[in-house]
Amino acid sequence: MIVRDRPSGLRLFFVLKGSILSRIWIVLLVNIVLAILVTIFHGDLFSIKITLTAIPFTLLGLPLAIFLGFRNNAAYDRYWEARKLWGQLLADARTMARQCAHLIQAPNPPATPSGSNDDPTDRPKRMILKTIAFAHALKHQLRGTQADTDLDGLLSASERTRFADHPTPTVFLLDELGADLGQCIREKRIDPCLAANIDTTLSGMVSVAAGCERIKNTPIPFSYTLLLHRTAYLYCFLLPFGLVDSIGFMTPFVVAVVAYTFFGLDALGDEIEEPFGLKDNDLPLDALSRTIEYNLRTAQGERNLPAPPLPEHYCLM
Amino acid sequence: MIVRDRPSGLRLFFVLKGSILSRIWIVLLVNIVLAILVTIFHGDLFSIKITLTAIPFTLLGLPLAIFLGFRNNAAYDRYWEARKLWGQLLADARTMARQCAHLIQAPNPPATPSGSNDDPTDRPKRMILKTIAFAHALKHQLRGTQADTDLDGLLSASERTRFADHPTPTVFLLDELGADLGQCIREKRIDPCLAANIDTTLSGMVSVAAGCERIKNTPIPFSYTLLLHRTAYLYCFLLPFGLVDSIGFMTPFVVAVVAYTFFGLDALGDEIEEPFGLKDNDLPLDALSRTIEYNLRTAQGERNLPAPPLPEHYCLM
Amino acid sequence: MIVRDRPSGLRLFFVLKGSILSRIWIVLLVNIVLAILVTIFHGDLFSIKITLTAIPFTLLGLPLAIFLGFRNNAAYDRYWEARKLWGQLLADARTMARQCAHLIQAPNPPATPSGSNDDPTDRPKRMILKTIAFAHALKHQLRGTQADTDLDGLLSASERTRFADHPTPTVFLLDELGADLGQCIREKRIDPCLAANIDTTLSGMVSVAAGCERIKNTPIPFSYTLLLHRTAYLYCFLLPFGLVDSIGFMTPFVVAVVAYTFFGLDALGDEIEEPFGLKDNDLPLDALSRTIEYNLRTAQGERNLPAPPLPEHYCLM
Amino acid sequence: MIVRDRPSGLRLFFVLKGSILSRIWIVLLVNIVLAILVTIFHGDLFSIKITLTAIPFTLLGLPLAIFLGFRNNAAYDRYWEARKLWGQLLADARTMARQCAHLIQAPNPPATPSGSNDDPTDRPKRMILKTIAFAHALKHQLRGTQADTDLDGLLSASERTRFADHPTPTVFLLDELGADLGQCIREKRIDPCLAANIDTTLSGMVSVAAGCERIKNTPIPFSYTLLLHRTAYLYCFLLPFGLVDSIGFMTPFVVAVVAYTFFGLDALGDEIEEPFGLKDNDLPLDALSRTIEYNLRTAQGERNLPAPPLPEHYCLM
Amino acid sequence: MIVRDRPSGLRLFFVLKGSILSRIWIVLLVNIVLAILVTIFHGDLFSIKITLTAIPFTLLGLPLAIFLGFRNNAAYDRYWEARKLWGQLLADARTMARQCAHLIQAPNPPATPSGSNDDPTDRPKRMILKTIAFAHALKHQLRGTQADTDLDGLLSASERTRFADHPTPTVFLLDELGADLGQCIREKRIDPCLAANIDTTLSGMVSVAAGCERIKNTPIPFSYTLLLHRTAYLYCFLLPFGLVDSIGFMTPFVVAVVAYTFFGLDALGDEIEEPFGLKDNDLPLDALSRTIEYNLRTAQGERNLPAPPLPEHYCLM
Incomplete structure (x- = not known):
C-alpha cells in the first residue's frame, strides 16, 4: 500500500513512486508513436485516407464507460x-x-505446573x-x-x-x-x-x-476483462485517425493523455482486483498481521516488542 | 469459471477460450454483412436514401446506457x-x-461399538x-x-x-x-x-x-431483458445507416467494434445472470463442493485424499 | 413473474407476453402520430416553425438520465x-x-392423547x-x-x-x-x-x-415519480420537432424507438416498484407460499402432496 | 408522505399537491423572465453580445451530473x-x-393484586x-x-x-x-x-x-450542497445565452423545462435529505408510531381502538 | 462538521464559511489568469496556434467522469x-x-464499603x-x-x-x-x-x-488519487485552448466555473476521505464523545452536567 501525502502543484506531474506509469509505459509509448506517425501522414495508411471522425469514439465511449466504470467499482469493492x-x-x-x-x-x-505443553x-x-x-x-x-x-x-x-x-x-x-x-x-x-x-x-x-x-x-469473470481490454486498446489505437483532421499537430498529445488515463485505470484495476499480492497498491497484510501480534502480546502484559512495520519508500507491505 | 492470466499485447486479440465471441458470432456476422451492404449502396435501401445521422444514436445511447449498465450490475451482483x-x-x-x-x-x-449405523x-x-x-x-x-x-x-x-x-x-x-x-x-x-x-x-x-x-x-424481470435486447439490436442494425455518410468505408469496421461490445456485454450478462449452470463463466460449484469435502475430511485426520479439481483448458467447473 | 427463455433472432421482436408494450401502446401511438404530423408539416405548428434542434435534447438528457437511472435502480432494489x-x-x-x-x-x-386441540x-x-x-x-x-x-x-x-x-x-x-x-x-x-x-x-x-x-x-416519493413522468413526456413529445430538420422522414421511426424505451422503462418501474401485486412482473407470492407449505409438510413425512404451482402462459403468480 | 396514484395522460401536468413546483416557483419564474429578455435582445447584455454556445453546457453537464446524481442517491439513501x-x-x-x-x-x-404501580x-x-x-x-x-x-x-x-x-x-x-x-x-x-x-x-x-x-x-456535508447549488444556478441562469442563437424563440420554453428539472431535483433532495420533518415528502412518523401502538394493544386483546391514521389531502403525516 | 442552513437567492454566492473556495483559490486563480492570457492571444502559444477544439474535452470527459464519480462516492462512503x-x-x-x-x-x-477502588x-x-x-x-x-x-x-x-x-x-x-x-x-x-x-x-x-x-x-489507493489529480489538472489547464475559438471573451468565465467545480469536488473528496481530522467538513468526534458521556452520566442519575457542545461559527468539532 502506498502511503504518502498528495503532492501539490507541479510536483504532481513528476511523482513516479505510486504512479501506475511504470506498468503501462510500453503500450503508451507505442500508442504515442502511432499517433505521431498518423499526424505526419495526415491519417493516411498505405496511401488510403482513414475516414474516421470523432463520432465513432463518442459512440464507442458508451460501452467503454460502462465497462470501465463497472470494472473499476468491482475491483475497488474487492x-x-x-x-x-x-x-x-x-x-x-x-x-x-x-x-x-x-x-x-x-x-x-490447580494443576501442578508440569512445564509440559x-x-x-x-x-x-x-x-x-x-x-x-x-x-x-x-x-x-x-x-x-x-x-x-x-x-x-x-x-x-x-x-x-x-x-x-x-x-x-x-x-x-x-x-x-x-x-x-x-x-x-x-x-x-x-x-x-x-x-x-x-x-x-x-x-x-x-x-x-x-x-x-x-x-x-x-476473479472478475475473465470475459469481462478480455472484452474491456480489447475495447480499450481498439479505442486508443484508432483514436489518432479520428482526431488528426480536427486538431492536427496536437493529436499525439491528446492521444497520450487519453491513453494514459484509460490504460492507467485498466492497470490499476488489475492491481487492486487481487489485493493480496505484493504489488505497490496491494493490502499491507504483513503490517496487519504484525499489528494483531503486537496488540495481543501487549494485552498479555508483554512490553518492549518490536513495533508494527512502517512504510519503506512510501510503501507498506 | 475461466482461470487464466490476462494475455498481453497482440495476443490479446487472438484469445478464443474465455472470449464471448463464440456465442455471438452469428448475429455479429449478419450485422457486419449489413454494414458492408449499406456502405456499398451509400445508405440507400430500395433506392430510398435512409436519412439517419449520428444524432439518433446519441439520443438512443441514453436509455441504452441505463439498460446495459443496470443489467450488467444486476447480473454481476447475482x-x-x-x-x-x-x-x-x-x-x-x-x-x-x-x-x-x-x-x-x-x-x-461409553457405547459398545456395535458397528451399526x-x-x-x-x-x-x-x-x-x-x-x-x-x-x-x-x-x-x-x-x-x-x-x-x-x-x-x-x-x-x-x-x-x-x-x-x-x-x-x-x-x-x-x-x-x-x-x-x-x-x-x-x-x-x-x-x-x-x-x-x-x-x-x-x-x-x-x-x-x-x-x-x-x-x-x-431471474431479472423478463421485460427488462426483452426491452434491452430489442434496443440493442435496433441500435446496432440501424447504426450503419447513421455512420455511412460521415465515415464512409470505415463503417463496417466501426459497426463491428460497437456491435461486438454491445452483443458481448449482453451475452455475458445472460451467462453470469444464472451462475449455477455449466457454461464457461459460471461458478465452479464442483470445485467448491469438493473443497468442502477435502477440508472436512482432512480436519478429521484423513490424508491422501484426491485434491480438489484443477482447471482444465483454463476452465474450472 | 414471467418465466420464459430469451427468444432469439427475429422472434425477439414479436414476443408479446412479457413485453411492456401492452401497457404503453396508447401513449406510444399518440406520440408516433404526432411525429408523423410533424414530419409532414416540416416542424411547423400553426404555420410557425418550431425552432428546435438536437441540442435541447442533449441537455435534457442529463436530468432525464439521472431520473431514469435512479428510479430504475430504486424500483429494482425494492x-x-x-x-x-x-x-x-x-x-x-x-x-x-x-x-x-x-x-x-x-x-x-406422556400426555394421554386426548384428541383435543x-x-x-x-x-x-x-x-x-x-x-x-x-x-x-x-x-x-x-x-x-x-x-x-x-x-x-x-x-x-x-x-x-x-x-x-x-x-x-x-x-x-x-x-x-x-x-x-x-x-x-x-x-x-x-x-x-x-x-x-x-x-x-x-x-x-x-x-x-x-x-x-x-x-x-x-412508495418511492411521489414527487420523484411526478417529476420523472413530466420530463419523460415532454422529452418524447417535443422530440419530433428537434429531429425533423436533420433526419427527415425517418423521424417517426426514431421517435417510436426512443419513446418505446423511455415509456417502457417508466412503465416497468411502475410495475416492479410495488412487487406484491398481481401484474405480470410481480413476485410469485402464491408459488412461494405454496413451496413453504410443500417443504414443511414433506419434512414431516407427508407425501403425495400437490406440487408447488408451475407457470401458466409463461406467468407464475 | 404523499399517497396518491399516478395521474395519467394530460392530468399529469396539472397535479399540484405532491409537485415540487410550490417550492421553486420564484426562482423558476426569475429564470424564465431572464430567458425571455435574452431572447428579445438576441443574447446581448448592455449591447455586448454574450458569445456562449452549447459547448460550455455540455462540459459543465459533466460535474453537474456527478453532483446531482450523487446528492440524489445520498438523499434517497438517508x-x-x-x-x-x-x-x-x-x-x-x-x-x-x-x-x-x-x-x-x-x-x-402469586402477588396479591395491590393495585399499586x-x-x-x-x-x-x-x-x-x-x-x-x-x-x-x-x-x-x-x-x-x-x-x-x-x-x-x-x-x-x-x-x-x-x-x-x-x-x-x-x-x-x-x-x-x-x-x-x-x-x-x-x-x-x-x-x-x-x-x-x-x-x-x-x-x-x-x-x-x-x-x-x-x-x-x-447532514450531507454542507460544502457539497453549496457546490451543487452554485453550479446548478449558474448553469440555469447562463443557459439562455447559450441557446438563443440556435433555437431562437423556443429558448424560454426549453430553459423552463431544464430549470424545472434541475431546481426540482435540488429541492426534492433538500426535502427527503432530512426525512423526519413535517414536509410533504417526509416520513409519516405519526402513522408509524400509531401503528405500533395499534399492533401492541390489539396483541394484548384490546379491541375497538382508533385505527392508525389515514392520508388527508393525499398526505400522511 | 459545518452546521448551517442553506442560504437562498443571491446570498448563495457570497457564503465563505463552509465553501471549499478557501482551499483551492490559488490553483483556481492561476487557471483563470491562464485563460485570460489565452483569450488575449487567441490561443497562440509562442506564436504557434494551439489547435484544440471541444472534441478532446468530450473524450477526456469520459475517464474524468468515471474517476470523479468513483472517488466522490468512495470518499463519501468512508x-x-x-x-x-x-x-x-x-x-x-x-x-x-x-x-x-x-x-x-x-x-x-454485601461488601463493606471500603472506599477503595x-x-x-x-x-x-x-x-x-x-x-x-x-x-x-x-x-x-x-x-x-x-x-x-x-x-x-x-x-x-x-x-x-x-x-x-x-x-x-x-x-x-x-x-x-x-x-x-x-x-x-x-x-x-x-x-x-x-x-x-x-x-x-x-x-x-x-x-x-x-x-x-x-x-x-x-486511504483510497494513492494511484487513483494521483491519476485523478493529473487528469483534472490537465483538463482544466488545457480547456482555454479548446474554448477560445468558439466562445471568445467568455472563455475565462466558463473556465473559472468548470475549474471551480472540478477542483472543488477534488478538494472536498480530500477532506471527507479522512473524516477523523479537524477540518471543517470532518466528523464532530468531540461532540459525539461528549454526547456519550452526557447520556451515560444522566442515565446514572447525574444532573446539571455540561450539555454536549454546540457549533461555533457554524462549525461543530
Whole structure:
C-alpha cells in the first residue's frame, strides 16, 4: 500500500513512486508513436485516407464507460472488502484474547505446573498465541508464501509439525482452537453459555478466512476483462485517425493523455482486483498481521516488542 | 469459471477460450454483412436514401446506457452474491465440523461399538459426513443433475434410500442433522447453550440454500431483458445507416467494434445472470463442493485424499 | 413473474407476453402520430416553425438520465429486497420446522392423547402448521386478498375464528407461536437456551413481515415519480420537432424507438416498484407460499402432496 | 408522505399537491423572465453580445451530473434508511410484546393484586406500554415536538414525571425497560437465557434510536450542497445565452423545462435529505408510531381502538 | 462538521464559511489568469496556434467522469461509514450502561464499603465510566491527540497510570472491561447467559474501534488519487485552448466555473476521505464523545452536567 501525502502543484506531474506509469509505459509509448506517425501522414495508411471522425469514439465511449466504470467499482469493492475482512480479523483476534484471558477460569484443583505443553494453566495463553499464528498463516496462505520465522514462539514443537503437515494450516489452527475450547468445557473451566460466545468468535475467524479465499480464488469473470481490454486498446489505437483532421499537430498529445488515463485505470484495476499480492497498491497484510501480534502480546502484559512495520519508500507491505 | 492470466499485447486479440465471441458470432456476422451492404449502396435501401445521422444514436445511447449498465450490475451482483453464499457454505461447513468434533462429548456410559449405523459414538463423524453430502446435494439441486457417486461413503444405505425418495434432498439432510443434534441433547452429550450454536450453524446452511434457490428461481424481470435486447439490436442494425455518410468505408469496421461490445456485454450478462449452470463463466460449484469435502475430511485426520479439481483448458467447473 | 427463455433472432421482436408494450401502446401511438404530423408539416405548428434542434435534447438528457437511472435502480432494489425477504421467510420456516421437530421433547409424563386441540404431544406439529399459515396470511395481507381455503387444515376451528377476528392476522399467528413456545418452556419440554433460538427464529419472521409492509406502504416519493413522468413526456413529445430538420422522414421511426424505451422503462418501474401485486412482473407470492407449505409438510413425512404451482402462459403468480 | 396514484395522460401536468413546483416557483419564474429578455435582445447584455454556445453546457453537464446524481442517491439513501429503521422499530416492538407476554412467568407466589404501580403481576403489560411510549417519544425527539397526549395511559404518574425531567426521554424509557427486566430476573420469573433475548431486543431499539439521531444530526456535508447549488444556478441562469442563437424563440420554453428539472431535483433532495420533518415528502412518523401502538394493544386483546391514521389531502403525516 | 442552513437567492454566492473556495483559490486563480492570457492571444502559444477544439474535452470527459464519480462516492462512503461506526458506538455505550446497571446483581454478602477502588459494589458504575473513557480514548487515538482532562473522574489513579503506559489505550480499556466482567462472573453476580450478552456488547465496541482504524489507516489507493489529480489538472489547464475559438471573451468565465467545480469536488473528496481530522467538513468526534458521556452520566442519575457542545461559527468539532 502506498502511503504518502498528495503532492501539490507541479510536483504532481513528476511523482513516479505510486504512479501506475511504470506498468503501462510500453503500450503508451507505442500508442504515442502511432499517433505521431498518423499526424505526419495526415491519417493516411498505405496511401488510403482513414475516414474516421470523432463520432465513432463518442459512440464507442458508451460501452467503454460502462465497462470501465463497472470494472473499476468491482475491483475497488474487492479491495475494500478484503480490507474489511482483515479489519474484522483484527477485531476477532482482540475479542478472542479478551475472552480467553477473562472468561476461562483457572483449573480447579490447580494443576501442578508440569512445564509440559499440555499444562492446563497455560491453555488460555496458548489459545491467544494460536490466534496470532492464525493471522500469520492466513497471510501466507493468501500470498502463497511459507510461514517460517513468523511462527517462532507461537506454536509448540508438536503443533508446528502438524501445522507443516496439514494441507490447509488455517483450518488446522481453528480446529486446534476448537479442541482447546472443548477441553476447557470438559474441565468445567468455562460456563457453556460463555463458551458459546468464544465459539462464535471462532466462527467469525472461519468466515474471514473463507471470505479472503473467495476473493483470491474467484476473479472478475475473465470475459469481462478480455472484452474491456480489447475495447480499450481498439479505442486508443484508432483514436489518432479520428482526431488528426480536427486538431492536427496536437493529436499525439491528446492521444497520450487519453491513453494514459484509460490504460492507467485498466492497470490499476488489475492491481487492486487481487489485493493480496505484493504489488505497490496491494493490502499491507504483513503490517496487519504484525499489528494483531503486537496488540495481543501487549494485552498479555508483554512490553518492549518490536513495533508494527512502517512504510519503506512510501510503501507498506 | 475461466482461470487464466490476462494475455498481453497482440495476443490479446487472438484469445478464443474465455472470449464471448463464440456465442455471438452469428448475429455479429449478419450485422457486419449489413454494414458492408449499406456502405456499398451509400445508405440507400430500395433506392430510398435512409436519412439517419449520428444524432439518433446519441439520443438512443441514453436509455441504452441505463439498460446495459443496470443489467450488467444486476447480473454481476447475482453472480457475486451466489459466490458469497457458497463462501458462506464453506465457512458454515468448517464451523459445523469444528463444533461436532469438539463440542459433542463421548457417550456416557461409553457405547459398545456395535458397528451399526446408529452407533452413538460415531454420531459426530456421521454429522460431518452429512454436512459434506449437503454441499454436494445443493450443487446437484442447483444444476439439475443427479447426485450419484458423490454421495458414496457419506450416507448410510437407509439414509441414501430416504435421500433418493425425498422431493428436496437438501431439506432432508438438514432435517437429519437437526435430528442428530436433538438426539445428542437428549443423551446429554452437549450442553443446550452449545447445541444452540450448532443449531445456528444449521440455520446458516438453510439460509445459504434458500439464497441459492432465490437466485436460481427468480431471474431479472423478463421485460427488462426483452426491452434491452430489442434496443440493442435496433441500435446496432440501424447504426450503419447513421455512420455511412460521415465515415464512409470505415463503417463496417466501426459497426463491428460497437456491435461486438454491445452483443458481448449482453451475452455475458445472460451467462453470469444464472451462475449455477455449466457454461464457461459460471461458478465452479464442483470445485467448491469438493473443497468442502477435502477440508472436512482432512480436519478429521484423513490424508491422501484426491485434491480438489484443477482447471482444465483454463476452465474450472 | 414471467418465466420464459430469451427468444432469439427475429422472434425477439414479436414476443408479446412479457413485453411492456401492452401497457404503453396508447401513449406510444399518440406520440408516433404526432411525429408523423410533424414530419409532414416540416416542424411547423400553426404555420410557425418550431425552432428546435438536437441540442435541447442533449441537455435534457442529463436530468432525464439521472431520473431514469435512479428510479430504475430504486424500483429494482425494492423488487429484489422483497424477494430476499421471502427467501428469508422460506429459510425461517424451514428452520422453525427443524427446531420444533427436534428440539422440543415429548411431554413427560406422556400426555394421554386426548384428541383435543390442546393435546401437548401434537404441539410441535401444530406450531409447524401455524408457520405455514403465517406464510399464506402474509401473502394475503400484502395482496389485499382473503385467506380462505389456503388455511384449511392448518388452524383449528377456534384459532380460525380468532384469526378472522384479528385486525392483523400475521401478528396474531406469531403471537400464538410465541404462546406455544412459552407453554413448552413452562412444561419443561425445551431448555431455555434452545427456546431462545426458536424465539430468534420467530423474531426473524416478524422482521420479514415488517420489511414487506415497509415496501408495500412506502412508495418511492411521489414527487420523484411526478417529476420523472413530466420530463419523460415532454422529452418524447417535443422530440419530433428537434429531429425533423436533420433526419427527415425517418423521424417517426426514431421517435417510436426512443419513446418505446423511455415509456417502457417508466412503465416497468411502475410495475416492479410495488412487487406484491398481481401484474405480470410481480413476485410469485402464491408459488412461494405454496413451496413453504410443500417443504414443511414433506419434512414431516407427508407425501403425495400437490406440487408447488408451475407457470401458466409463461406467468407464475 | 404523499399517497396518491399516478395521474395519467394530460392530468399529469396539472397535479399540484405532491409537485415540487410550490417550492421553486420564484426562482423558476426569475429564470424564465431572464430567458425571455435574452431572447428579445438576441443574447446581448448592455449591447455586448454574450458569445456562449452549447459547448460550455455540455462540459459543465459533466460535474453537474456527478453532483446531482450523487446528492440524489445520498438523499434517497438517508430517506430509505430512516424508513428501514422505523420498520425495524415496528419489528422490535412486536417482538418485545411477544417476548414480554409469553416468556415472563407469573410471579410465584402469586402477588396479591395491590393495585399499586409496582404490582409485579402487571409488569409484562407495563413493559409493553413503555415500548409503545418509546415509539412516540422517538417520534417527538426527531421532530422536536412535545409528547403530550400521546403518552396518556402508557406511563404511570411517577414515570411520567421522571420522563418529563429527563434530558433524553428515549434513553430514560429503555433504561426503565432494562430495570424491569432485571427485576424479573431477580424474581426468577424468566430464565436468564430467555432474558438475554429480551435484552437483545432492547439493544435493537437502542440501535434504531441511535441510527435515527445519526441521520437527523449529520447532514450531507454542507460544502457539497453549496457546490451543487452554485453550479446548478449558474448553469440555469447562463443557459439562455447559450441557446438563443440556435433555437431562437423556443429558448424560454426549453430553459423552463431544464430549470424545472434541475431546481426540482435540488429541492426534492433538500426535502427527503432530512426525512423526519413535517414536509410533504417526509416520513409519516405519526402513522408509524400509531401503528405500533395499534399492533401492541390489539396483541394484548384490546379491541375497538382508533385505527392508525389515514392520508388527508393525499398526505400522511 | 459545518452546521448551517442553506442560504437562498443571491446570498448563495457570497457564503465563505463552509465553501471549499478557501482551499483551492490559488490553483483556481492561476487557471483563470491562464485563460485570460489565452483569450488575449487567441490561443497562440509562442506564436504557434494551439489547435484544440471541444472534441478532446468530450473524450477526456469520459475517464474524468468515471474517476470523479468513483472517488466522490468512495470518499463519501468512508465518511458515512465512519459516522455509522460512531453511531454504533453511541448505541453500544448506552447498551453497556443499561446492561451493567440492571443485569449485574449487588454482591452477596454485601461488601463493606471500603472506599477503595476495588469496592465490588461500585464495579458496575466503574464499568460505565470506563465505557465513557473508551469513547474519549478512541477520539484521541483517531485524531492523534492526547487524552488529558477528558479522563478526569473516569479512571482511578492506577488505571490512569496503566492507561498512559499502554501502547493502544483503547485495547487496554476493553481488556479492563473484560476483566471486570470476568470478576463479576466469578463472584456469581451475573448469570453466564446474561454475561454473554455484555461480552457481545464489548465485542461490538472492539469492531467499532477496528473499523475506525481501518478507515484511518487505509486511504483510497494513492494511484487513483494521483491519476485523478493529473487528469483534472490537465483538463482544466488545457480547456482555454479548446474554448477560445468558439466562445471568445467568455472563455475565462466558463473556465473559472468548470475549474471551480472540478477542483472543488477534488478538494472536498480530500477532506471527507479522512473524516477523523479537524477540518471543517470532518466528523464532530468531540461532540459525539461528549454526547456519550452526557447520556451515560444522566442515565446514572447525574444532573446539571455540561450539555454536549454546540457549533461555533457554524462549525461543530
